[in-house]
Amino acid sequence: QVQLVESGGGSVQPGGSLRLSCATSGFIFGEYDVGWFRQAPGKEREAVSCYSATGGDITDYTDFVRGRFTISGDRPKGTVYLQMDNLKPEDTAVYYCVRDLSRWSQSCRTGRWHRWGEYDYWGQGTQVTVSS
Numbered sequence: 396q397v398q399l400v401e402s403g404g405g406s407v408q409p410g411g412s413l414r415l416s417c418a419t420s421g422f423i424f425g426e427y428d429v430g431w432f433r434q435a436p437g438k439e440r441e442a443v444s445c446y447s448a449t450g451g452d453i454t455d456y457t458d459f460v461r462g463r464f465t466i467s468g469d470r471p472k473g474t475v476y477l478q479m480d481n482l483k484p485e486d487t488a489v490y491y492c493v494r495d496l497s498r499w500s501q502s503c504r505t506g507r508w509h510r511w512g513e514y515d516y517w518g519q520g521t522q523v524t525v526s527s
Contacts, residue, residue, distance in 0.1 A: 397421035397516045399429075400494045401497040404521030407482055413479040415453030415521060424448065424473040428503045431466065431477050432511065433488035435524075443490070446475050447459060447503035455503055460486075489514045489520040 397484040403415040419429065442457040445449035447453040454466050476493065495502050496515035503510040 396469075397494065398519035399494060399516055401492045401518040401521040402489065404490065406526065408527050409525055411482050411525070412478070412480045413482065413523060415479065415492075415523075416491055417475045417477075417518060419473045419475070419494065422494070424468070425470050426498045428494050428500055428508060429468070429475045430495075430503070430508055430514075431475075431490055432454055432493055432517070433490045435485075435488040438488075438490075440519040442473060442509040442511075444477060445508035447501065449499055449501065453503050454510060455506075457509070459488035479523070482523075482527050486525075486526075487525050489522050491520045493520045506526045 398420045400418045420463045421441055425448040428447040431443040432440055433443050434440040444456045446466045448468055463481045468475045493514040494516040502513050507513050
């Protein structure tokens with residue numbers, strides 16, 4: 396049974412940092428791209444970052460987090476992390492960990508990772524609130 400369990404959310408002031416974790420199970424971590432999406436109240440769900448262990452730790456980010464967020468993976472633990480620095484109020488959202496629907500899809504390399512339809516499993520989400 397595939398499971399993704401997020402943790403690490405919380406409340407911080409602007410400029411602060413948080414580290415999200417996503418513990419995965421039920422599949423071989425190195426065979427699927429994983430990533431993070433987020434959704435703020437009243438807004439569309441949006442892609443944040445992706446990680447692929449299939450081609451040698453490939454990562455990508457959307458422009459609004461590039462340079463502030465860092466995604467990484469730990470294959471033995473089957474866990475993906477999202478280090479978020481210099482947080483802004485507009486980063487406030489529920490963050491979801493997602494898994495690609497296809498093995499070896501390379502969606503993180505090809506750019507398809509922005510599409511919600513590329514994923515078939517996601518976690519329950521973790522709330523991130525940035526406010527002074």
